Amino acid sequence: MNRLLVMVPREGVDRLRAAGSHGSATFRVSDAENVGYLCAISVKEGLTLPVGMTPRTHFLNSGEARQGGFWYRATADLHVHGMAAGHRQSALTVAYFAEQVRSGFKNPGRSDYIALTYAPNAEIDHPGAGVAEFAAWLVTADGVKPLDVACEPQVVGDAQLVPQWPVDPLAAATVTVVGTGSIGGATVHALADYGVGRLVLVDPDRLLWHNLVRHVSGPAQVGKMKVFALRDDLEKLRPDIHIEPHALDVIRDADKVRPLLARSDLVVCTADGVAPRRVVSHLARRAGLEAVLACVLEDGGIGEILRLRPWPDRGCLVCQRQALTDAGAIDPEPALDAGYGTGTRHRPMTAVGSDLHLVGQLAAKAAVATLLECAGHPDQRLPGDHGLLALRPKPGWPPPFDLARAGELRWLDARPPVSGCPTCEEP
Template structure:
């Protein structure tokens, strides 16, 4: 067996050029990427003596690199067992067949001489029942005069991106929904990424701040975005990573510019607030309640010991953020918001974030999941997405010395609670 097992990749354009050719065999030009032991088909002989360049999307930067100095061959087969043999050989690593036996099975294969050669065979007659067990229309071979080994051949699928989840996840439904994310920091950026991965069609990003050096440890964005406004940098990031998602960026301070935020809420189905500080969170809670929009609020508390994610729904059953905080205070719980910011409005800055990056991303992802579950259940009637409660308290680095519901003593423990009813004196619930 050779001391290397190269990987061969073909874009969908290369596949189409072979499939559509009137020839039964032709030459391949391959780009070799030695560092990854990989070959990429970059030209296909489609007519006698005519090679056509293969389209390789600019986003596939690795596939566009390497040296254009490798050659191979493609051969079309007609109803034989070559691809069944390939499947059998590939399931037993190190197994090969002799070249003479391979030549009888694949007529027209060139003698490789004293070198190794790459051959791609195409059998368009593979029945559906064989495809279901993993036998494919295109396979690769590594040919020498003595032995022939099955190669790993990867072909770009017809559907790339979220479309691959069609029928497995309700991407078509979620594509019609929109979510506003207030606070595009460490937790917010992870929530934004997750919303895109779930297939939410549009996100509205709200944050007044720039990305600075100390943010890069915990943020999805890296050093390349230092100095940029977070909403603009996130918008560009999503355009590259999730190009099908619609994004609107708003550089707003939700406390000082609440009058600009209020009308924007009318155009979304859901809100996530991952902003720091008492003021922004209370303003978003108030505005979302008045706009009759469900809201998910996410933060970490007690120096990163626990996470808190609360879903606030504008119904008579559940109060707002103020009602929750008063209820917890009346029952002896810690003042969660005081942990986030000391002396709001008195000149004190809020405490620096001490949670580690994966914990913050965990909370951001869970907040996005709670938001998406709410959309699927409340708008689309998917009751498999019903949540166990309205308040999730998550153990991250818990010490276990806090009062309920924050008295979690084990990492990864999630405690679900309900919310109190609206207080008659609440200015948000009863304006």
């Protein structure tokens, strides 16, 4: 089995740096996972203070509390020799370990104990050598064995990506997602992972058992409205993001969705059916808002990403579809009213969960790329506005749907508005 991993929460790190030269330590340990964390230490005045592990539901908070441990300030050389001993899977002598801690060393006798050491001069004494500031040990009468240690850093979450990723513009963005089913759920998770700060979720449906084969939420959420299930899941995974759920139907409740779009930077529609997509296209155009529509076509054979931009030379959803049919391509819209898992015996819906999640993640990428392009990041320009992804390609589909191999991705330019379009022309 791997060596015991000793975790030190940020609160514990701060207290050890300011606590003095030595003291007692209590560790809460899970034997099943062979991991524990520092849950209490004594500081300068001898007062024992608790150290919290967040979140409260963390599995180690229910582990066994083991008192009798200690912490010491130590020389950087001790950590250097500890690294070498760890690589050799050997131990240091008790005498050498005692020499390298400043004071308060407790001889283990017959009682082994866990120890933490803090070497404040590790980087000064050994610059660039990667010598850790903290180390963990199992102190026994036969020797002192290095353990694995992990300290919670001061900076976690999206801030770790700075400056490689534009965290601030995305943290300030609001994206509305209409439709939080299989594709929409994956889109929502991906947008959160990209660092979008606020997500407004719109969907009137509940998560039911038949959804589980494709949805990102699990059995514990069955019965909840999908928007609330996603909110609850993401609040555990990404506590830094704000989720605003609305159990609304974009058609029936268009008057309530319209003000949500008015305070959004972009809308993503992953709703099933022709009518919801057309309503989102119309509402987004009227709001002067960019929209990303995502779905699967041809019984799950093709994934489609369609970006609609409220520009004079770019048409709405209806205009884009009209241009395709005028060019002799298939009209994919009618089939969108068939739910996943339905269809005739000869043409069943064969969309697979992971394929739908792939489309959802691509929709999130298109949404984020659009936001960042508008914020002045030229490296996030998309190759086009109409993306087609081969999931289960079949021969005989007319252009531009004639994708040959699974995974093939094709981007096309948007088509201009059709004359007389009630959405594209100003009222």
